[in-house]
Amino acid sequence: MYLVKELFHEHGELLDLKLVAGEAGIVNRIHVPEVQRPGLSLAGYLKNHAKKRILVFGKVEIEYLRHLTDAQRVSRLNAILTDKTPAVIVARRYRPPTELFQLCQERDIPLFRAKMTTMNLMSKLTLLLTDEFSPSISCHGSLVEVFGVGVLIQGDSSVGKSEAALGLIERGHRLISDDLVKVRLREGGYLEGFGAELSRHHMEVRGIGIINVANLYGAVCVREKKSLDIVVKLEVWDDSHFYDRVGIEEKTVTILGVEIPHHLLPVKPGRDVVLLLETIALNHRLKKMGYHSAKEFNTKLLSAIARKGKIRP
Amino acid sequence: MSEQTITKKVRVINELGLHTRPATLIVKLLQECKSEVTFTCKKETINARSILNILMLAAQKNALVTITVKGVDAHETMERLVESFESRFGEDLTNV
Numbered sequence: 001m002y003l004v005k006e007l008f009h010e011h012g013e014l015l016d017l018k019l020v021a022g023e024a025g026i027v028n029r030i031h032v033p034e035v036q037r038p039g040l041s042l043a044g045y046l047k048n049h050a051k052k053r054i055l056v057f058g059k060v061e062i063e064y065l066r067h068l069t070d071a072q073r074v075s076r077l078n079a080i081l082t083d084k085t086p087a088v089i090v091a092r093r094y095r096p097p098t099e100l101f102q103l104c105q106e107r108d109i110p111l112f113r114a115k116m117t118t119m120n121l122m123s124k125l126t127l128l129l130t131d132e133f134s135p136s137i138s139c140h141g142s143l144v145e146v147f148g149v150g151v152l153i154q155g156d157s158s159v160g161k162s163e164a165a166l167g168l169i170e171r172g173h174r175l176i177s178d179d180l181v182k183v184r185l186r187e188g189g190y191l192e193g194f195g196a197e198l199s200r201h202h203m204e205v206r207g208i209g210i211i212n213v214a215n216l217y218g219a220v221c222v223r224e225k226k227s228l229d230i231v232v233k234l235e236v237w238d239d240s241h242f243y244d245r246v247g248i249e250e251k252t253v254t255i256l257g258v259e260i261p262h263h264l265l266p267v268k269p270g271r272d273v274v275l276l277l278e279t280i281a282l283n284h285r286l287k288k289m290g291y292h293s294a295k296e297f298n299t300k301l302l303s304a305i306a307r308k309g310k311i312r313p
Numbered sequence: 314m315s316e317q318t319i320t321k322k323v324r325v326i327n328e329l330g331l332h333t334r335p336a337t338l339i340v341k342l343l344q345e346c347k348s349e350v351t352f353t354c355k356k357e358t359i360n361a362r363s364i365l366n367i368l369m370l371a372a373q374k375n376a377l378v379t380i381t382v383k384g385v386d387a388h389e390t391m392e393r394l395v396e397s398f399e400s401r402f403g404e405d406l407t408n409v
Contacts, residue, residue, distance in 0.1 A: 047350070073391055138358060140360050140363075157362050178365065180360075196357075198369050199365045199366075201369060202365060203365070
C-alpha cells in the first residue's frame with residue numbers, strides 16, 4: 001500500500017511539490033502507478049475517466065478552466081474529483097483556481113503545486129511511481145559485485161556465505177548487502193538487488209561480530225544497488241551428489257518471473273570459494289560476450305571427431 | 314515426529330525494543346533448535362537465525378512480531394521464543 005504521504009515525504013523535494021490544500025487527505029492511498037491529465041474529462045466527457053489516477057493540471061487545463069463560467073467550473077471539477085482521486089498536482093507554478101482549492105479542501109484530496117513543466121513532472125512522477133509499485137521480494141544471501149557481475153551467494157546457515165563475501169571484498173569486489181537482499185523487478189525485465197537501509201554494508205561474521213565493511217575497507221568496496229545476474233548456492237560437499245562437471249547445460253532459477261543463471265557450488269576444505277566465485281563471474285561475462293567455453297570446447301571436439309571419421313576410409 | 318508449522322503473534326514488551334542483546338539471545342536460543350524460524354514485522358519477513366536480520370527490523374516497544382516456526386521441534390521452539398519475549402529478554406526494568 002503506497003500513500004500520498006510517502007510520495008510527498010520521499011520524493012516531494014525532487015518533484016518540488018508544495019502542499020496547498022486538502023492536508024487531511026495526505027493519508028490517501030495511491031491505487032495505481034499512473035498519472036493523468038484530465039483534459040477531456042474536464043471538458044465533460046466522463047466516459048472511462050480514470051478515477052484512481054493522480055490528476056495533473058497543466059497549462060491547457062488551467063487556461064480552459066479560466067475560460068469557463070464559475071458555475072461550469074464547479075460542476076466540471078466536481079465531476080472529475082472523486083473519493084478515489086489520490087491527489088491533484090498543478091504544474092508550472094500555476095495558482096490553482098479557487099474552486100479547485102475549495103473542492104480539494106472539502107473532499108480531503110491533497111492539492112500540490114509544482115514548478116516543473118507538465119510533461120517533465122508527468123514523466124518523473126510515472127517513473128517514480130512505477131519504481132515504487134514494482135514487485136519485490138527479500139532473499140536470504142549476500143549480494144556482491146564481482147568484476148561487474150551481480151552475484152547472489154546463497155546457502156544454508158553457516159556454510160560460509162559471509163566469509164566468501166568478505167574474501168571477495170578483500171580482493172577489491174563490492175558488497176551490496178549481506179544476509180538479506182531485497183530484490184526488485186525493474187522496468188526492462190531485469191532484477192535489482194539492494195540492502196535494507198539499516199543493515200546496509202554491515203556484516204556479521206561468526207567469532208568477530210558485526211563489522212562495517214564501508215568503514216573497514218573503504219567506500220570503494222561497497223555499492224548501494226546492483227543488477228542481479230547470477231545466483232550461486234554454496235553447499236557442503238555431498239559425495240552422493242553429482243556436481244556439474246561440464247557446464248554445457250545451463251541451470252536457471254526463477255525470481256519474480258525472471259530466469260537467472262544458477263550454479264551449485266560445493267564447498268569443502270581446500271576449495272578456494274573466493275577464486276571459484278570469481279571464475280563463475282568471469283565465465284558469465286565471457287558468455288555475455290558470446291563465448292561459451294564449454295560449448296566452444298564441444299564444437300572443437302565434434303569437429304575433431306568428424307575429421308577423424310573422414311580420414312579413416 | 315512430523316514437521317509442523319505454527320504461527321503466533323507476540324508483542325515486544327521490553328523498553329528498548331529488539332536491540333542487539335535480545336537479538337543475540339534469540340539467535341543463541343535458536344542454535345539449539347532444529348526448526349526454521351521467521352519473524353514478520355511491518356510486512357518484512359526475516360530469518361530469525363541471523364542477528365543482522367533481526368536488528369534490521371528495528372522493532373520498537375509494543376511492535377507486533379509474527380513468529381512462524383516450521384520443523385520437528387516447532388512447539389518447543391515456539392514456547393521458548395514466546396517465553397523470552399514475555400520475560401523482556403531478561404531486561405531488568407530498574408536498569409533501563
